[in-house]
Amino acid sequence: MKLLEERILREGQVRPGNVLKVDCFLNHQLDVELLDQIGQEFYRIFGQDGITKILTIEASGIAIACMTARHFGVPVVFAKKAKSKNIDGEVYTSVVHSYTYGKDYNITLAKKFLSPRDKVLIVDDFLANGKAMRGLLDVCNQAGVTVGGIGICIEKGFQPGGAELRAAGYKLASLAIVDHMDDTSLTFRQQ
Amino acid sequence: MKLLEERILREGQVRPGNVLKVDCFLNHQLDVELLDQIGQEFYRIFGQDGITKILTIEASGIAIACMTARHFGVPVVFAKKAKSKNIDGEVYTSVVHSYTYGKDYNITLAKKFLSPRDKVLIVDDFLANGKAMRGLLDVCNQAGVTVGGIGICIEKGFQPGGAELRAAGYKLASLAIVDHMDDTSLTFRQQ
Numbered sequence: 001m002k003l004l005e006e007r008i009l010r011e012g013q014v015r016p017g018n019v020l021k022v023d024c025f026l027n028h029q030l031d032v033e034l035l036d037q038i039g040q041e042f043y044r045i046f047g048q049d050g051i052t053k054i055l056t057i058e059a060s061g062i063a064i065a066c067m068t069a070r071h072f073g074v075p076v077v078f079a080k081k082a083k084s085k086n087i088d089g090e091v092y093t094s095v096v097h098s099y100t101y102g103k104d105y106n107i108t109l110a111k112k113f114l115s116p117r118d119k120v121l122i123v124d125d126f127l128a129n130g131k132a133m134r135g136l137l138d139v140c141n142q143a144g145v146t147v148g149g150i151g152i153c154i155e156k157g158f159q160p161g162g163a164e165l166r167a168a169g170y171k172l173a174s175l176a177i178v179d180h181m182d183d184t185s186l187t188f189r190q191q
Numbered sequence: 192m193k194l195l196e197e198r199i200l201r202e203g204q205v206r207p208g209n210v211l212k213v214d215c216f217l218n219h220q221l222d223v224e225l226l227d228q229i230g231q232e233f234y235r236i237f238g239q240d241g242i243t244k245i246l247t248i249e250a251s252g253i254a255i256a257c258m259t260a261r262h263f264g265v266p267v268v269f270a271k272k273a274k275s276k277n278i279d280g281e282v283y284t285s286v287v288h289s290y291t292y293g294k295d296y297n298i299t300l301a302k303k304f305l306s307p308r309d310k311v312l313i314v315d316d317f318l319a320n321g322k323a324m325r326g327l328l329d330v331c332n333q334a335g336v337t338v339g340g341i342g343i344c345i346e347k348g349f350q351p352g353g354a355e356l357r358a359a360g361y362k363l364a365s366l367a368i369v370d371h372m373d374d375t376s377l378t379f380r381q382q
Binding site: 023025028029030031032033035036058059062063065066067069070073075076077078080081082101109110113 | 214216219220221222223224226227249250253254256257258260261264266267268269271272273292300301304
């Protein structure tokens with residue numbers, strides 16, 4: 001997606017440890033106009049696939065999921081990273097390792113929001129090692145839902161998550177794939 | 192807001208400890224069509240107030256903020272509940288006590304996203320004791336921004352947060368105010 005790649009080049013910042021900061025528009029401050037165009041692009045790719053729900057994980061994924069769900073006319077469900085007192089006992093859980101936060105955490109999702117009749121599109125801001133995505137896929141598997149597709153804003157193509165998901169047969173669309181980055185340059189995969 | 196009150200009556204569930212569960216449409220599964228109408232209502236109320244940014248706190252607030260920001264044509268900024276390695280050192284911080292999670296937590300917001308020229312609309316799903324809101328207002332105060340208004344989906348009118356904010360002079364709009372609730376009934380304040 002040209003618009004997203006241009007925005008990454010203009011405002012993204014590379015930090016030590018393969019960190020690509022896009023907090024100006026994607027995951028701290030949010031450019032809702034850009035997110036709307038991202039949602040439109042996901043609809044172009046997955047709009048004919050019978051999607052019944054958009055699934056994501058808090059927190060950054062929620063914005064992308066909402067702006068995508070508008071185009072599909074379906075609800076969003078997001079997995080939570082901490083179990084609150086408010087949540088029912090009836091939840092699916094999975095363990096995720098976060099490289100960003102340097103620790104394992106549980107994700108939870110109320111069972112009542114996914115049924116075997118659902119076909120979900122999973123969306124998120126980043127795909128790198130794919131650990132959060134594995135957690136969401138585990139939840140989908142427990143719920144017996146069909147995964148209709150995976151929509152990612154920025155894939156780090158030099159980390160294994162994307163290749164593994166494609167090898168496993170998922171319909172994965174990453175709107176920008178960064179194949180290489182250092183302090184002075186950033187290369188996108190031709191798509 | 193009639194539509195929201197009707198939805199709360201239809202799908203909300205009262206739990207011990209003054210908990211009102213609206214996870215079917217507002218903070219776990221998200222009805223984006225309803226959120227869009229909530230955003231439209233906030234625009235009707237605050238649309239002429241010169242708002243430059245929509246401010247909220249992760250996670251549930253993000254969905255409401257995004258669907259509101261579309262109507263205003265301004266960006267969203269959300270405060271984070273945990274400090275990740277990815278965030279710059281240059282952040283505003285405040286301490287918030289969560290009754291839901293039963294503990295204190297830090298909220299952080301990168302300084303670069305708020306300037307004294309900004310006039311923010313703060314939005315969130317719930318207002319009860321107002322602790323999270325106090326944290327956001329503290330951040331606004333540190334940043335020197337003007338708080339143009341506060342937009343809440345559901346206020347628990349029997350808890351002190353709303354009254355305190357009104358007494359402090361804030362333009363506070365709560366789309367549904369629950370003045371009383373128990374297992375068998377739920378009463379909204381006439382507005």
